[in-house]
Amino acid sequence: MKENVQLKVDEIKDSPASEIIKKLDSSDKGLSSSEAESRIEQYGYNEIFEKKVSPLRKFFGYFWGPIPWMIEIAAVISAFIHRWEDFVIISLLLLLNGVVGFWQENKADNAIELLKQKMALNAKVLRGGEWSQIPARELVPGDVVRVRSGDVVPADLKLFEGDYLQVDESALTGESLPVEKKSDDIAYSGSVIQKGEMNALVVATGMNTYFGETTKLVAEIRTRSHFQKAVLKIGDYLIVLAACIVAIVLVIEFFFRHTPFLETLQFALVLIVAAIPAALPAVMSVSMAVGATELANKGAIVSKLVSIEEMAGMDILCSDKTGTITQNKLKLSEISPFGNFKENDLLLYGSLASREEDNDPIDNAILLKAKDEGSVQEKIDSYEVKEFTPFDPVIKHTEATIEGPEGKLKIAKGAPQVILDMSDDKEEVRQKVEEKVDSLASKGYRALGVCVGEEGKYRFAGLLGLYDPPHEDSAETIKTANSLNVNVKMVTGDHIAIAKEIASQVGLGTNIITADDFVEKSDSEAQELVEKADGFAQVFPEHKYRIVDLLQKEEHIVGMTGDGVNDVPALKMADAGIAVAGATDAAKSAADIVFTISGLSIIINAIKESRKIFQRMKSYSIYRIAETVRVLFFIATSIIVFNFYPITAIMIVLLAILNDAPIMTIAYDNVKYSLKPEEWNMREVVRVSTFLGILGVIASFLIYYIGARVLYLSPGVLQSFIFLKLAVAGHLTIFVARTRGHFWSPPPGKLLFWSAVVTKLLATFIAVYGIYISPIGWKLAGFIWIYALTAFVITDYLKVGFYKLMDSRG
Numbered sequence: 001m002k003e004n005v006q007l008k009v010d011e012i013k014d015s016p017a018s019e020i021i022k023k024l025d026s027s028d029k030g031l032s033s034s035e036a037e038s039r040i041e042q043y044g045y046n047e048i049f050e051k052k053v054s055p056l057r058k059f060f061g062y063f064w065g066p067i068p069w070m071i072e073i074a075a076v077i078s079a080f081i082h083r084w085e086d087f088v089i090i091s092l093l094l095l096l097n098g099v100v101g102f103w104q105e106n107k108a109d110n111a112i113e114l115l116k117q118k119m120a121l122n123a124k125v126l127r128g129g130e131w132s133q134i135p136a137r138e139l140v141p142g143d144v145v146r147v148r149s150g151d152v153v154p155a156d157l158k159l160f161e162g163d164y165l166q167v168d169e170s171a172l173t174g175e176s177l178p179v180e181k182k183s184d185d186i187a188y189s190g191s192v193i194q195k196g197e198m199n200a201l202v203v204a205t206g207m208n209t210y211f212g213e214t215t216k217l218v219a220e221i222r223t224r225s226h227f228q229k230a231v232l233k234i235g236d237y238l239i240v241l242a243a244c245i246v247a248i249v250l251v252i253e254f255f256f257r258h259t260p261f262l263e264t265l266q267f268a269l270v271l272i273v274a275a276i277p278a279a280l281p282a283v284m285s286v287s288m289a290v291g292a293t294e295l296a297n298k299g300a301i302v303s304k305l306v307s308i309e310e311m312a313g314m315d316i317l318c319s320d321k322t323g324t325i326t327q328n329k330l331k332l333s334e335i336s337p338f339g340n341f342k343e344n345d346l347l348l349y350g351s352l353a354s355r356e357e358d359n360d361p362i363d364n365a366i367l368l369k370a371k372d373e374g375s376v377q378e379k380i381d382s383y384e385v386k387e388f389t390p391f392d393p394v395i396k397h398t399e400a401t402i403e404g405p406e407g408k409l410k411i412a413k414g415a416p417q418v419i420l421d422m423s424d425d426k427e428e429v430r431q432k433v434e435e436k437v438d439s440l441a442s443k444g445y446r447a448l449g450v451c452v453g454e455e456g457k458y459r460f461a462g463l464l465g466l467y468d469p470p471h472e473d474s475a476e477t478i479k480t481a482n483s484l485n486v487n488v489k490m491v492t493g494d495h496i497a498i499a500k501e502i503a504s505q506v507g508l509g510t511n512i513i514t515a516d517d518f519v520e521k522s523d524s525e526a527q528e529l530v531e532k533a534d535g536f537a538q539v540f541p542e543h544k545y546r547i548v549d550l551l552q553k554e555e556h557i558v559g560m561t562g563d564g565v566n567d568v569p570a571l572k573m574a575d576a577g578i579a580v581a582g583a584t585d586a587a588k589s590a591a592d593i594v595f596t597i598s599g600l601s602i603i604i605n606a607i608k609e610s611r612k613i614f615q616r617m618k619s620y621s622i623y624r625i626a627e628t629v630r631v632l633f634f635i636a637t638s639i640i641v642f643n644f645y646p647i648t649a650i651m652i653v654l655l656a657i658l659n660d661a662p663i664m665t666i667a668y669d670n671v672k673y674s675l676k677p678e679e680w681n682m683r684e685v686v687r688v689s690t691f692l693g694i695l696g697v698i699a700s701f702l703i704y705y706i707g708a709r710v711l712y713l714s715p716g717v718l719q720s721f722i723f724l725k726l727a728v729a730g731h732l733t734i735f736v737a738r739t740r741g742h743f744w745s746p747p748p749g750k751l752l753f754w755s756a757v758v759t760k761l762l763a764t765f766i767a768v769y770g771i772y773i774s775p776i777g778w779k780l781a782g783f784i785w786i787y788a789l790t791a792f793v794i795t796d797y798l799k800v801g802f803y804k805l806m807d808s809r810g
Contacts, residue, residue: 031127031142121585123154126199131357139202147187148197148358148390150564150584155205157187162198163389167191192568192586197358197390234621234685238628242272245636252640283620287667291613298605299597307592310559310575311610312678314486316551317559317603318536318544321492321499324561324580324600325478325506326468330365333445334465336436338429341452346462347376350450352383353400353413358390362448363398365466397422412451416463419449423460433460440465441497444505471599474506480604485676488600490535491544491560499537509534515543518550526550544570557677559603562587578603611673616738620666622689623737627659627730629693634700634726644715646704650772651723658763659730662755669738670749684806691802692736692795696729699791703784716774720767724776724784727763731756732792740803743796 121136126144136154139145147153147165159165159181166178169191178194181187187200189209246268253259292302302308322328337346351370354363370376383404391398397414412422416437420426437447445465451458471477478488490508492499499512511534518526530536530550536543544560548570551558560567560574563583568590571577579591581598588594595602638646647655700722707713707721734756735743747753766773768781 031140031144121152121154121588137206139205141202141204143202144199145202146197146199146357147193149193149195149392150586151193152585152589153187153189153191153193155189155202156209157189157200158203159183159185159187159198159200161200162196164196165193165198166195168194192589195392234625238625239272242628242632245632246272249636249639257643283617283664283666286664287613287616287620290667291609295593295606295609298609299595299602300606301594301596302592303588303594304592307576308610308613309678310557310592311606312614313557314559314576314607315677316487316489316556317481318489318491318547318551318561318574319600319603320561320563320567320580321490321494321502322468323563323582323598325474325490326470326502328361328468328582328598330361330446330466330468332365332369332464333467334440335462336440336465337462338432338460339425341461344373344376344379346450346464347373348379349411349452349461350413350448350464351376351380352385352402353398353411353450355385355388355390355398360391362391362466366464408454409452410455410458412458413448416447416449419451420460423451423458424453425459429460433463436463437495438497441495442501443467444498444501446494446498470502470506471601473599473601477599477601477604478507481600481607483675484604484607486559486607489533491539491547492535492537493539494537496537499535503535511535512537514538515540519543519546523550523553527554531556541567541569545573548573562591608673611678612671614678615671615674616666616669618685619669619671619738620663621685622692623663623666623734625686625689626692626696626733626737629690630696630700630730630733631655631726633693634697637697637701638704645719646700646722647719647726648773651719654763654766654772655723655726655730658727658759662731662752662759663734665749665751665755666734666738668749668751670746670752671738672746687806688799688802689737692733692799695791695795695798696733699729699795700725703787706787711780713780714774717776717780720770720774720776721780721784723773724763724767724781725788727767728760728784728788729791731760732788736792736796736799740800742800 122133123136123139124131124146125134125139126146131146139155145154145157147157153167160183162183165181165187167181167187168178169188181198183198186203187193189204250264250268253264254261288308291308295302319325332347335343335346337343347366347370350366354360354366356363356367370380383402385400385402386408387399387401389399391414395414396418397412400411402409402411412419416433420430420433423429433449440447440463443465445467448464448466450461450464452461453459481488488508490499490503490512492502496512496514500510503510503512511532513529513533513535514537516538518529521529526546527550530547531554536547539547541564544562544567548558548560552573552575557575559576559578560570561578561580562568562571563580564587567587571579571587571590571592576593577591579587579594581595583591583594593606635646635652638644703725704718704722707718711721713721734752735748738748739745764781764785765771767776767784768778769775
């Protein structure tokens with residue numbers, strides 16, 4: 001591996017791109033717009049995340065697999081025994097399976113692709129002499145970019161300006177330790193910048209990068225959530241159940257009643273097709289994709305669809321303070337100079353230790369204040385910044401070497417305790433600094449220290465008080481989250497006094513603890529402290545990780561918000577990792593959900609929508625089991641006990657088509673979100689679906705008795721009579737299964753309702769006019785409708801009572 005990497009490095013060093021580096025100087029303007037466009041035509045956009053599967057090949061892929069094979073065999077047998085009507089209908093089912101499967105998954109893929117585009121990484125690029133943000137996929141060889149702490153490297157880069165970078169290449173090489181890179185080194189696409197800031201030249205993009213193919217393979221890996229696994233287990237259970245019952249029918253018919261083997265096999269195959277959940281994968285994919293698209297429209301982009309389940313079950317949210325509970329619109333509200341320094345001096349030095357192009361919120365607040373003070377802005381122009389070290393979360397300060405009227409000076413700006421320890425006069429001013437920091441914190445102000453001097457001989461210049469007010473809706477959002485049984489805990493690196501002040505303003509409890517309170521404790525002691533705490537102050541990234549771990553050990557489903565590269569471990573550890581608006585690329589890549597709108601209110605939308613999706617999938621699971629029990633047990637029992645085929649193979653195929661068509665629209669159903677975190681209760685699902693299925697079997701045998709013993713219908717008409725009952729009642733089962741209350745609370749979604757109505761009417765026309773089956777006329781059809789609707793209302797009331805009975809028994 002290392003030899004291959006070195007070969008790639010040598011190749012890049014010897015490439016024409018190295019000639020561009022030689023020409024770069026302080027006046028370089030980067031590529032022009034026309035040069036960039038011509039290079040885009042030459043190299044194309046970054047294609048790492050684009051699918052390469054041919055749509056035609058994907059479409060025909062739906063004609064292979066266990067379910068299509070059974071349909072194909074049934075069609076061949078129908079042709080062999082000259083049942084051409086069966087052959088046509090079964091062939092249509094095969095075609096429909098391919099078309100619907102392709103259409104639904106393609107729709108889901110399109111939704112996911114749209115989300116990926118919204119999630120696309122951005123890059124800061126120099127074009128035409130100006131720095132701007134563009135999608136990383138639009139980079140071309142020859143572009144000059146700036147990368148800094150928290151960025152995901154957007155392409156293979158040749159570094160040429162800046163001190164150094166510490167780069168995490170573990171996702172690419174497997175080496176856990178960060179790699180230090182300097183000028184002329186190569187930074188590889190997909191690695192993460194941990195420290196430092198440098199300018200670099202783009203030398204390779206997309207699939208032309210060294211790790212392009214590897215990145216593509218990693219990006220296409222799909223994982224299954226616990227919920228998906230549970231639903232797929234239901235599918236496996238139904239397949240086994242159907243196979244066992246059909247095997248019994250096959251043995252009895254062939255060995256004991258000597259029915260022709262091919263006819264029995266054909267019927268058995270189509271019965272299995274009708275019984276197993278063929279639409280399950282499509283329903284799951286579409287429900288997840290539709291929900292994710294809805295969330296994206298509300299400002300929450302789901303990067304991992306399986307995280308929707310975790311959001312539905314989340315009961316604790318560890319929320320970052322800055323930018324989530326507060327606005328992250330810092331305002332320099334107080335300037336407190338020390339010693340002989342004046343307010344304007346402190347503002348001047350603070351501004352010189354800031355850099356506008358980094359777009360750092362703290363720097364922006366200081367520079368904005370300096371612009372308002374015209375005299376300070378004039379002085380800034382008389383200084384030249386020789387060297388600049390950007391903020392690093394490890395050293396917690398920025399540094400600048402300046403030259404001006406006072407000669408050469410060095411300035412540092414950052415956390416007060418860090419700046420104080422750097423100052424020569426720290427012992428003289430320590431008490432005053434600590435008192436002032438506490439005073440600022442009691443107002444909710446964040447203190448920033450500034451020191452000035454020569455290397456190793458700094459004087460503490462003073463403190464800048466920055467205020468970040470809470471969002472107007474933060475208090476209401478936290479109240480709403482609590483009403484949804486989600487406990488919000490604030491997490492911040494700020495002083496405990498600031499945390500308590502902000503917590504009191506937004507309605508959180510004031511039981512705020514620091515990392516020192518739990519970091520040295522045993523797991524059992526720490527778990528109790530963390531669980532009871534309303535928030536955490538003065539915490540570092542490793543403490544966030546510990547907080548999540550402790551809560552998860554108490555069997556909580558934990559959500560964690562973050563924005564920086566150092567939040568990545570906690571975001572990955574959390575059940576639902578959430579990157580807030582303005583987060584670094586590294587945080588976005590690690591998170592399950594990315595917010596594009598600042599504030600905490602969007603989390604409420606995400607919780608509600610995820611719980612709705614969970615409800616739809618649960619409704620489908622209940623419906624699918626109930627329908628299998630209803631149809632399979634009724635048909636099998638009729639054959640075994642009464643030696644009568646209640647419906648024909650064609651009718652079974654028609655039922656499969658008519659039942660699966662409207663159920664696809666359950667992804668758009670109107671459901672109520674739960675006021676409690678969701679959890680997968682398999683026992684409840686099986687009980688309710690079995691109860692509904694048994695009621696359906698009883699209703700089916702009653703209509704069979706009426707048709708055979710009361711109306712004395714001929715066998716062909718009786719089969720059509722029963723077919724229409726199964727078709728109409730099957731669609732009505734959807735409305736019974738979709739809610740714990742009565743079917744009208746809430747009313748079904750329009751798309752689900754009308755798709756069911758249309759397919760029921762279609763089934764009625766088939767039965768009335770005898771399309772491929774014996775006709776029954778409008779009178780018998782009307783009787784079936786009255787009977788089915790009456791049974792539907794009775795079943796709905798019995799279902800409500802059954803839920804109450806289960807709830808009373810716990």
